[in-house]
Amino acid sequence: MDIKKAIEYAQVSFKKMQEENKILNKDPTAKQLGELMWLMYQMYDNKEIHLKAQDIINNLELK
Numbered sequence: 001m002d003i004k005k006a007i008e009y010a011q012v013s014f015k016k017m018q019e020e021n022k023i024l025n026k027d028p029t030a031k032q033l034g035e036l037m038w039l040m041y042q043m044y045d046n047k048e049i050h051l052k053a054q055d056i057i058n059n060l061e062l063k
Contacts, residue, residue, distance in 0.1 A: 005046060008053035013037040015056050
């Protein structure tokens with residue numbers, strides 16, 4: 001996997017982790033992020049993960 005794809009998987013996983021932790025009211029952990037990255041890798045192919053990462057970037061709110 002190239003570095004760009006790894007970053008896209010990390011972006012999507014981090015967003016998913018933020019959503020889950022907000023619901024569960026708990027702190028994020030490196031272990032949780034690693035598990036979610038593996039899950040995202042299993043769920044999305046290269047094209048889909050690129051589209052998901054692009055969607056996250058397009059929906060960022062600037063503060």
